[in-house]
Each structure stands twice: as C-alpha cells, then as structure tokens.
Amino acid sequence: MDMNSRSKYAWAYIMIAPTLIGTLVFWGSPAIYSLYLGFMKSENFGLINHWVGLDNYHKLFRDEEFWRNLRNTLYYVVLVVPLTLVFSTFFAVLMNTRIKGASVYRVIFFLPQVTMPAAVALVWIVLFAQDFGLLNYFLGTHIAWISDPRFAMYALVLVGVWGGIGFNMLLILAGLQNIPRTLYEAGELEGAVGFRKFRHITLPLLTPTLFFTTVILMIGATQIFDSIYLIIGKTNVALPSVRSLVYAYYQNAFVYYDQNYGAVMVNILLLINLILTGFQFMLQKKWVFYE
Amino acid sequence: MSGNRTTAVRKTHFAIHLILIVGAVVMIVPFLWMILTSFKTTTEATQIPIVFFPRHPSFAAYAEVIEKSDFPHYYLNTAFSALMKTVFPVIFSSMAAYAFARIQFPGKTLCFFLIISVMMVPNAVFYTPQYIIMSKLGLVNTVTALWICSLISPFATFLLRQYFLSISKELEEAAILDGCNPFQIYRFIMLPLVKSALVAIVIIQLLWTWNDLQWPLIINSSPEKLTLSAGLATLASAFYSKYPVLTAGAFMAVIPMILLFFIFQKRFIEGVAFSAHKG
Structure with a gap:
C-alpha cells in the first residue's frame, strides 16, 4: 500500500537537488575556501596559492588598524543594538494599545525598511551637511557629522537606528500580540498598572521575542558596510574612526587586491558571529521566560 | 467612576498619539527632504538660512541624473536580477522544503544541515571565493553575475519547511492512496496551502535583491552592468556635494519599491513579519 520507498527516495533527491547543489557550489564551498585562503599567499587573484600557515593571522593581530576596525565594529554594535531595541519596544508597546490609526503608523514606521540603503545614505548625506543640513538646523548645532572623527560614528548609529526601528518594531509587535489579554486583566485586578504592568507581565512574556530580535540585530550590525561606504566615503578623514571589519575587508580584497588578508578579516568576523550566536543561546536559557 | 476612567x-490615548506622531515625523522627514531637495537648484540647496520649499521647482537635477548616469540600465538590471532571485528560490526552496518536511530518505538530516549551516555565515565571507568562481566562469562584469549565485535560498528552504511541518498530514494520505507521487502531492496539494508563505518569500527576496549593494559593487563595474544601488554609489562619488542630484537619483531609485509597498502594504508588512517570526 505504501509507495515503493526507492522511488520515494528518488523523488526526494530530485526535489532537494537544485537547492542542495546550488548551496554547496555557490555558498558552502566558498565558505570553506575563505578559510583556506586565510592560510595561503595567493598570486594572480587565486591562480597560484602558497601555504603560509598562520602568517596572515599573525600579521593581522599585529596590525593596529585591524584592532581599531574591530573596536569600531563592536562599538557600533553596542550602540545600535540597544538603541534600536529600546525604541522598537517602546513604539511597539504604544501601538499595541489598540489606538485608532495604528496601521497608518505601522506603514510610516516601516517605510525605511522598503527603501534601498544606498538611497537612504544619499539622503542622509544631505541631512548631515554642516552648513545647510536639516539636522544641525533642528538641533541648533554646527557639527560636521560626516567628516568630524568625533561624530561620524554617531551619524552612522543614527542612520542605523532610524532604518531599523520599523522592522524590529514589527517583530516585537507580533510578540506582544501573542500575549493573552486575560493575563493583563488578571494583573489589573491585582493592581498592576502602567510601568509595573509592563515590567511584570509584558517583559517576561516578551523575552523570547526580544532575545530573537537581539540576535538578528547583532548579526546585522556586525556586518555594517553600506552606510560607511556611501556616507563616509574612502577619502574622508573620519574613516579610520568608523571603518568596520567588512569595510576593511572590501578595501583589502577588492581595492588593494590582497585577498588573503581580506579573507582573514572576514574569517574573524565569522568567528565573532558564531560566538555571538552561541553566547546568545547560552544566555537564552538563563533569562528567557518561555510559557 | 466610569466617566473618570474614560x-x-x-x-492616555492622546499622549500616545502625540508620541507616535513625533516618531512618524522623524521617520518621514528624510523622505520629504529628499523630494524637496531634488526639485531645488544647487544654490537653493546650499543656502543659509535653509530654504525649505524650492521657489521655482525644477527638474534640472533629474535631467542631470539621466544624462550623467545610466538609469535605464540600472532599472533593467535590478528588475531582472530581482525577478531571477525571486522566481527560482521560490520554486527550488518550496520543493526542497516539502521533501525535508515530509519524505523520509537516507542522508536527510545531513543534507538539511549542510543547507541551513550557510545561514550562519556573514555574507562578506562568500564574496572573494564567489568572485573567483565568477572570474573562472568568465562572468565578472556581467548581468548574469548579479543573480547566478542566488537562485537558491537556504533561508526560504528553512522557513517553508517549518510551514509544511505545521500542516496536517491527512490531505496527503488521501492523495497517496490515490497513487500520487511526492512531486504531485507537493505541486497540487501542498503548494496551494502555503500561498501566504510563498508571498512572504517573494516579498523578502524582492526587498533583499532590490536593496543589495555590496555584491553588485564588487562584481560589476561598467555602468550598463550596474544595479540601482551600485549606480547610486557611483553617483554619490561623482556628485558628493550636489545635493539636488544626489536626492533626485535616490528618489528615482526608491520610487518603484515604495509604490509597490503602498499598493501591497498589508502583504509587505505581514510577509516580513511572518518570515522573521518563523525564522
């Protein structure tokens, strides 16, 4: 009665074949090859490779610019992730109060998400302008947001948070809507209102969502490239204060054509991402409250 | 008592609206400023005090963008690679996801693990080796290079598998009794049931492709092979302080996706929320 299992296997292999082969050829083997390139010295863009062991990594760890890039990247993550999380949660909680017109706000907050980062970056160049920029006009300041090494990082953080709120708010809103109303009603009977309601009912039940959102945000933020490339630009004096690992990778691999040195940089980024993910999953057990 | 409460x-609702309106204004001001600036002259855009509304709205900046860059090619290349990177992943991923969710076969766990493990790797790790593959295939600086690596999607495969797993098996069992093969069951019974998930995947693939910058920038350099985002990057370096030109280019690049978003806003928002939630 059951289908012949051999033909069943055949069907299964045929159905997974395009995805499996495509993944292995274009994504899986490149990931392995990047690790391999880290131990090589290549000539002619990969045509001749000599084994050099850990030389590229030794060079990297003695390179002050690398440590600075790493620090920049982590500083960006440390600023962007909590800020985006706080604002997204704040707006999501407000929108979850069943007020009128919530869908209109949702559309407006989501707008940056459907806007190409390259275009967003060009608009922010105009908004950040020192003399004629709208930002300085509203703040009453005269800051060279883009070219002052002290401020360039905050400019990038502002762009990142502005662009990230809509998406993350949506995730958190979905999490909020999964919390049963009856819990709030029970809480209200026991006198939980306002912030206490948020602290003792919403927050514990929202932690799985917040946890998940944090992971996505962190992984995205460690890969910052677009806004540095477009807003700061390669000739800017502020570049060293904001240059990220991915930007340095791009410069080394595709501007200076040192693909081995580029590879060790992104391999470190891979390691950071794996550690972050692992760390998050360990922490998850401690502070995430599952129903 | 009840009067006080109302x-x-x-x-409270008034306060909430107030805060949300402030937030909405912050979200929208860059868009307004983009549109306003694009209709100004360069002098107007760099005047003190700031000129908010262009006195004589002009299309000069748009004319300059069209003249100095290759927007028709940017649009075509972006739209074509978006099409390829949407249609094929939807077909391939849904097929694979069904097999992973419903068919028992030797090596299943290993194959699935191989596919989803690349999701943990940052994109930048792939670029150099992919560049080498492209150059071996003679595809550097071609439109094909923009999409060829992305005809599959591990993420969509993962997502759709979750979705197939949540569907009850009864429908299939009847079809198996009727002598349908796994592909027929997938195509005629299961696929129609996951339409909303497929729409979500179409939307996220479309957004990712449309917005992607780094790969097009790395792989292509001739103007007629660029995408919109890479085209904007060249525009930015050529006209860094010509604000009307920058904003006119930006506006031209974002308008198709924003129009699509306004038409299908509910599907967009649900699609993105759905995909993130299942992932």
Whole structure:
C-alpha cells in the first residue's frame, strides 16, 4: 500500500537537488575556501596559492588598524543594538494599545525598511551637511557629522537606528500580540498598572521575542558596510574612526587586491558571529521566560 | 467612576498619539527632504538660512541624473536580477522544503544541515571565493553575475519547511492512496496551502535583491552592468556635494519599491513579519 520507498527516495533527491547543489557550489564551498585562503599567499587573484600557515593571522593581530576596525565594529554594535531595541519596544508597546490609526503608523514606521540603503545614505548625506543640513538646523548645532572623527560614528548609529526601528518594531509587535489579554486583566485586578504592568507581565512574556530580535540585530550590525561606504566615503578623514571589519575587508580584497588578508578579516568576523550566536543561546536559557 | 476612567483613557490615548506622531515625523522627514531637495537648484540647496520649499521647482537635477548616469540600465538590471532571485528560490526552496518536511530518505538530516549551516555565515565571507568562481566562469562584469549565485535560498528552504511541518498530514494520505507521487502531492496539494508563505518569500527576496549593494559593487563595474544601488554609489562619488542630484537619483531609485509597498502594504508588512517570526 505504501509507495515503493526507492522511488520515494528518488523523488526526494530530485526535489532537494537544485537547492542542495546550488548551496554547496555557490555558498558552502566558498565558505570553506575563505578559510583556506586565510592560510595561503595567493598570486594572480587565486591562480597560484602558497601555504603560509598562520602568517596572515599573525600579521593581522599585529596590525593596529585591524584592532581599531574591530573596536569600531563592536562599538557600533553596542550602540545600535540597544538603541534600536529600546525604541522598537517602546513604539511597539504604544501601538499595541489598540489606538485608532495604528496601521497608518505601522506603514510610516516601516517605510525605511522598503527603501534601498544606498538611497537612504544619499539622503542622509544631505541631512548631515554642516552648513545647510536639516539636522544641525533642528538641533541648533554646527557639527560636521560626516567628516568630524568625533561624530561620524554617531551619524552612522543614527542612520542605523532610524532604518531599523520599523522592522524590529514589527517583530516585537507580533510578540506582544501573542500575549493573552486575560493575563493583563488578571494583573489589573491585582493592581498592576502602567510601568509595573509592563515590567511584570509584558517583559517576561516578551523575552523570547526580544532575545530573537537581539540576535538578528547583532548579526546585522556586525556586518555594517553600506552606510560607511556611501556616507563616509574612502577619502574622508573620519574613516579610520568608523571603518568596520567588512569595510576593511572590501578595501583589502577588492581595492588593494590582497585577498588573503581580506579573507582573514572576514574569517574573524565569522568567528565573532558564531560566538555571538552561541553566547546568545547560552544566555537564552538563563533569562528567557518561555510559557 | 466610569466617566473618570474614560477621560483617563482618552488622555492616555492622546499622549500616545502625540508620541507616535513625533516618531512618524522623524521617520518621514528624510523622505520629504529628499523630494524637496531634488526639485531645488544647487544654490537653493546650499543656502543659509535653509530654504525649505524650492521657489521655482525644477527638474534640472533629474535631467542631470539621466544624462550623467545610466538609469535605464540600472532599472533593467535590478528588475531582472530581482525577478531571477525571486522566481527560482521560490520554486527550488518550496520543493526542497516539502521533501525535508515530509519524505523520509537516507542522508536527510545531513543534507538539511549542510543547507541551513550557510545561514550562519556573514555574507562578506562568500564574496572573494564567489568572485573567483565568477572570474573562472568568465562572468565578472556581467548581468548574469548579479543573480547566478542566488537562485537558491537556504533561508526560504528553512522557513517553508517549518510551514509544511505545521500542516496536517491527512490531505496527503488521501492523495497517496490515490497513487500520487511526492512531486504531485507537493505541486497540487501542498503548494496551494502555503500561498501566504510563498508571498512572504517573494516579498523578502524582492526587498533583499532590490536593496543589495555590496555584491553588485564588487562584481560589476561598467555602468550598463550596474544595479540601482551600485549606480547610486557611483553617483554619490561623482556628485558628493550636489545635493539636488544626489536626492533626485535616490528618489528615482526608491520610487518603484515604495509604490509597490503602498499598493501591497498589508502583504509587505505581514510577509516580513511572518518570515522573521518563523525564522
């Protein structure tokens, strides 16, 4: 009665074949090859490779610019992730109060998400302008947001948070809507209102969502490239204060054509991402409250 | 008592609206400024005090963008690679996801693990080796290079598998009795059931492709092979302080996706929320 299992296997292999082969050829083997390139010295863009062991990594760890890039990247993550999380949660909680017109706000907050980062970056160049920029006009300041090494990082953080709120708010809103109303009603009977309601009912039940959102945000933020490339630009004096690992990778691999040195940089980024993910999953057990 | 309560609720709602309106204005001002600046002259855009509305709205900046860059090619290349990177992943991923969710076969766990493990790797790790593959295939600086690596999607495969797993098996069992093969079951019974998930995947693939910058920038350099985002990057370096030109280019690049978003806003928002939630 059951289908012949051999033909069943055949069907299964045929159905997974395009995805499996495509993944292995274009994504899986490149990931392995990047690790391999880290131990090589290549000539002619990969045509001749000599084994050099850990030389590229030794060079990297003695390179002050690398440590600075790493620090920049982590500083960006440390600023962007909590800020985006706080604002997204704040707006999501407000929108979850069943007020009128919530869908209109949702559309407006989501707008940056459907806007190409390259275009967003060009608009922010105009908004950040020192003399004629709208930002300085509203703040009453005269800051060279883009070219002052002290401020360039905050400019990038502002762009990142502005662009990230809509998406993350949506995730958190979905999490909020999964919390049963009856819990709030029970809480209200026991006198939980306002912030206490948020602290003792919403927050514990929202932690799985917040946890998940944090992971996505962190992984995205460690890969910052677009806004540095477009807003700061390669000739800017502020570049060293904001240059990220991915930007340095791009410069080394595709501007200076040192693909081995580029590879060790992104391999470190891979390691950071794996550690972050692992760390998050360990922490998850401690502070995430599952129903 | 109840009167007091209604007033209190009304007051809270008023405060909430106020805060949300401030937030919405912050979200929208860059868009307004983009449109306003694009219709100014360069002098108007760099005047003190700031000129908010262009006195004589002009299309000069748009004319300059069209003249100095290759927007028709940017649009075509972006739209074509978006099409390829949407249609094929939807077909391939849904097929694979069904097999992973429903068919028992030797090596299943290993194959699935191989596919989803690349999701943990940052994109930048792939670029150099992919560049080498492209150059071996003679595809550097071609439109094909923009999409060829992305005809599959591990993420969509993962997502759709979750979705197939949540569907009850009864429908299939009847079809198996009727002698359908796994592909027929997938195509005629299961696929129609996951339409909303497929729409979500179409939307996220479309957004990712449309917005992607780094790969097009790395792989292609001739103007007629660029995408919109890479085209904007060249525009930015050529006209860094010509604000009307920058904003006119930006506006031209974002308008198709924003129009699509306004038409299908509910599907967009649900699609993105759905995909993130299942992932």
